[in-house]
Amino acid sequence: MAQRITRDEVVHVARLACLTLTEEEVDRFTQQLGAILLHAADIESLDVIGVEPTAHPLPLCNVMRADVVERSLNPDAVLAQAPEVRDGQFLVPPVLGDQP
Amino acid sequence: MSPPTEPKLPAGWDLVVGLEVHVELDTATKLFCGCINRFGAEPNTNVCPTCLGLPGSLPVINERAVELAMILGRALGCQVNRSVMARKNYFYPDMPKDFQTTQYDQPTNSDGQLVLPDGFVVGIERAHIEEDTGKSVHVGRSGRINQAVYSLIDYNRAGVPLVEIVSKPDIRTIDQARNFVDELRAILVVTGVSDARMEEGSLRIDANVSVRPEGLAELRTRCEIKNINSLRSLGRAIAYEANRQIDLYEDGSAPQQQTRHWDENTSRTTPGRSKEDADDYRYFQEPDLVPLVPSPATIAAIDETMPQLPVARRAALVAATGADSVAARILVERAQDALALEAVAAGAEPNKVLKRLVNDLAVDDWSNLDATALAELIKMESAGALSASQAKQVLADLVESGGTPQTYVKRRGFEVVDTSELKSLLEQLVGDNPSEWKRFCAGDQVERKKMQGFFTGQIMKATRGKADGKMVAELLNNAALVG
Ligand SMILES: [Zn+2]
Numbered sequence: 001m002a003q004r005i006t007r008d009e010v011v012h013v014a015r016l017a018c019l020t021l022t023e024e025e026v027d028r029f030t031q032q033l034g035a036i037l038l039h040a041a042d043i044e045s046l047d048v049i050g051v052e053p054t055a056h057p058l059p060l061c062n063v064m065r066a067d068v069v070e071r072s073l074n075p076d077a078v079l080a081q082a083p084e085v086r087d088g089q090f091l092v093p094p095v096l097g098d099q100p
Numbered sequence: 101m102s103p104p105t106e107p108k109l110p111a112g113w114d115l116v117v118g119l120e121v122h123v124e125l126d127t128a129t130k131l132f133c134g135c136i137n138r139f140g141a142e143p144n145t146n147v148c149p150t151c152l153g154l155p156g157s158l159p160v161i162n163e164r165a166v167e168l169a170m171i172l173g174r175a176l177g178c179q180v181n182r183s184v185m186a187r188k189n190y191f192y193p194d195m196p197k198d199f200q201t202t203q204y205d206q207p208t209n210s211d212g213q214l215v216l217p218d219g220f221v222v223g224i225e226r227a228h229i230e231e232d233t234g235k236s237v238h239v240g241r242s243g244r245i246n247q248a249v250y251s252l253i254d255y256n257r258a259g260v261p262l263v264e265i266v267s268k269p270d271i272r273t274i275d276q277a278r279n280f281v282d283e284l285r286a287i288l289v290v291t292g293v294s295d296a297r298m299e300e301g302s303l304r305i306d307a308n309v310s311v312r313p314e315g316l317a318e319l320r321t322r323c324e325i326k327n328i329n330s331l332r333s334l335g336r337a338i339a340y341e342a343n344r345q346i347d348l349y350e351d352g353s354a355p356q357q358q359t360r361h362w363d364e365n366t367s368r369t370t371p372g373r374s375k376e377d378a379d380d381y382r383y384f385q386e387p388d389l390v391p392l393v394p395s396p397a398t399i400a401a402i403d404e405t406m407p408q409l410p411v412a413r414r415a416a417l418v419a420a421t422g423a424d425s426v427a428a429r430i431l432v433e434r435a436q437d438a439l440a441l442e443a444v445a446a447g448a449e450p451n452k453v454l455k456r457l458v459n460d461l462a463v464d465d466w467s468n469l470d471a472t473a474l475a476e477l478i479k480m481e482s483a484g485a486l487s488a489s490q491a492k493q494v495l496a497d498l499v500e501s502g503g504t505p506q507t508y509v510k511r512r513g514f515e516v517v518d519t520s521e522l523k524s525l526l527e528q529l530v531g532d533n534p535s536e537w538k539r540f541c542a543g544d545q546v547e548r549k550k551m552q553g554f555f556t557g558q559i560m561k562a563t564r565g566k567a568d569g570k571m572v573a574e575l576l577n578n579a580a581l582v583g
C-alpha cells in the first residue's frame with residue numbers, strides 16, 4: 001500500500017497550524033495520520049458517481065435569521081477575559097503576515 | 101478624479117489585471133449574529149459569543165445579507181446558485197475563531213459581467229458571501245506589520261457581512277481598473293447593497309497584476325497587491341507593480357507569485373507573505389451552517405424589483421437633457437438625476453439645470469429641494485431675473501429650508517429694478533444734481549467717466565445695489581444724447 005502522507009506534508013501542515021514538532025513526533029504523526037487516511041480511503045472503493053456531496057447531515061437548507069439587532073456583550077466583561085488589554089482593545093503579540 | 105499625470109507603461113508590454121473587491125453589506129446586524137453592523141463605534145462594543153468565536157456559540161446566517169448578495173449578483177448579471185459556506189483556516193488574531201467563514205467551491209453568484217461606461221466588458225468570476233475580520237492596529241516602529249512591537253485588535257468588524265467580487269483578468273489599462281471600481285460603486289449605491297465608502301473601509305480593493313509581451317495571450321505570474329485604499333492609489337499601485345515586473349523580465353529574471361503591500365508613503369509595493377496555495381487554508385464545508393438554496397421565485401422577485409441601474413439612468417439623463425458623460429456620471433452617482441429630469445420636464449433649461457446641480461449641489465442632504473422649485477429657479481435665471489450668483493444663493497436657501505424660490509428672492513432683495521423705475525430715478529437725480537449732469541453730458545473723456553461713476557453710484561445706492569449695471573450705463577448714455 002502506498003504511503004498516504006509524506007513526512008514533508010506533515011511538517012508543512014504543522015507549520016500552517018503553528019505547531020513545533022520534534023523529529024520523533026513528525027515520524028509518529030506521519031504514521032498515525034497515514035493510518036487515518038487509509039481508513040478514510042475505504043470510501044474510494046465505493047461507486048459514488050452521481051451522488052451529491054453531503055453539505056450537512058440534516059436535510060435542511062435556508063435556515064436564516066431576521067436582520068434584527070440583539071444585545072451585545074458588555075465590553076468590560078469581554079476584555080476582562082483577555083490576557084492583556086490596551087485602549088479598549090485586545091493586545092496581542094506581533095504577528096508576521098496579514099489577514100487573508 | 102484622474103490624477104494629473106497618468107502613470108504609463110513602457111511600450112511593448114501589455115497589462116493584465118483582475119480585481120478582488122470586498123464590499124461591506126448595508127445590513128443592521130452582522131452576518132452570523134445580532135451584533136450591530138456599524139462603522140466607528142467604540143472598540144469591542146459590538147461583540148458577542150458568536151463573533152468572538154467563544155466555545156458553544158453557533159452561527160445563524162442573516163437573511164438580509166443573503167438577499168443583498170443576491171441582488172448584487174443579479175445586478176452584475178450573475179447566475180445565482182445553491183451555495184455552501186466554508187471555513188478558511190488561518191492563524192491571525194483578527195479572527196478569534198481561527199477561521200473565516202466564507203464560500204469556496206460553491207459561491208452564491210458566478211459568471212457575470214460588469215460593463216464599463218465606455219462599453220468595455222469585464223467578466224465577473226464570482227461574487228461570494230463571507231464575513232469580515234476584526235481590525236488590527238500594529239503598534240511599533242513605523243506602524244508596519246513586519247516591524248510591529250504588538251498589535252491591538254478591535255472585533256467590532258469581525259463578522260460584518262461582506263461580498264467579495266472577483267473579476268476575470270480582463271482589465272488591460274489603469275483607466276479600466278478605476279472605471280471598474282467606479283461603476284461597481286455606482287451599482288452598489290443604487291441597489292442599496294452597500295454605501296461603498298472607501299474612506300471608511302466599506303469597499304476595499306486587491307489587484308492581481310501581471311504583464312506580458314504585447315500581443316501574447318498567455319497569463320504570466322501575478323502578484324496580488326493589497327492595502328489599496330483609494331482610486332488614486334489603485335492606479336499608482338498597478339503602474340508601480342507592472343513596471344517592477346517589466347524590469348525583472350527585462351533583466352532576464354521573473355517575478356515570484358506573492359502578495360505585496362502598497363505603501364502610500366513610499367509609493368512602492370513591498371513583499372508580504374509568499375502566496376500560500378489555496379490548499380494551505382484547508383477549506384472545508386462549515387458544519388454549523390446549512391446550504392442556501394434560492395428558489396426560482398426568489399430570484400424572479402429580485403429581478404422584478406431591481407432598481408434602474410446606473411448605465412440605464414445615465415442614458416436616460418443624456419437622452420432627456422443632453423448631459424455630457426461627466427455630468428451624467430456625477431448626477432447619477434449623487435442620485436440627483438431624477439431631480440434634473442423632473443425640472444427639465446417642468447420646462448427649465450436643461451443646460452442651466454445640469455450646471456446648477458453639478459456645480460452647486462455637492463451636498464449630502466438636499467431633500468428639502470423639490471423639482472418644481474428648482475425648475476422655477478432655473479426659469480428665473482434663464483429669464484435674466486436672477487444673476488448666476490444670485491441663483492446659487494437661492495438654491496442654497498432652498499436646500500437649507502425648502503419652499504419656493506420667490507420667498508428667498510424677496511427676502512434677499514433680489515427683485516429686479518425695471519427700466520421705467522430706473523428712468524424716473526435718473527430724472528430725479530438729474531433734477532437734484534444739474535451741474536454734475538452738465539459735466540457728464542458736455543465734459544471730456546475723464547470728466548464724463550467720473551460723472552458716470554457718480555450717477556451709477558447714486559442709482560445703486562437708491563436701489564440698494566439691485567439695479568443692473570449694464571442697464572444703468574445704457575440709460576445714462578441714452579439720456580445724455582437727448583441732453
Ligand atoms: Zn456578535
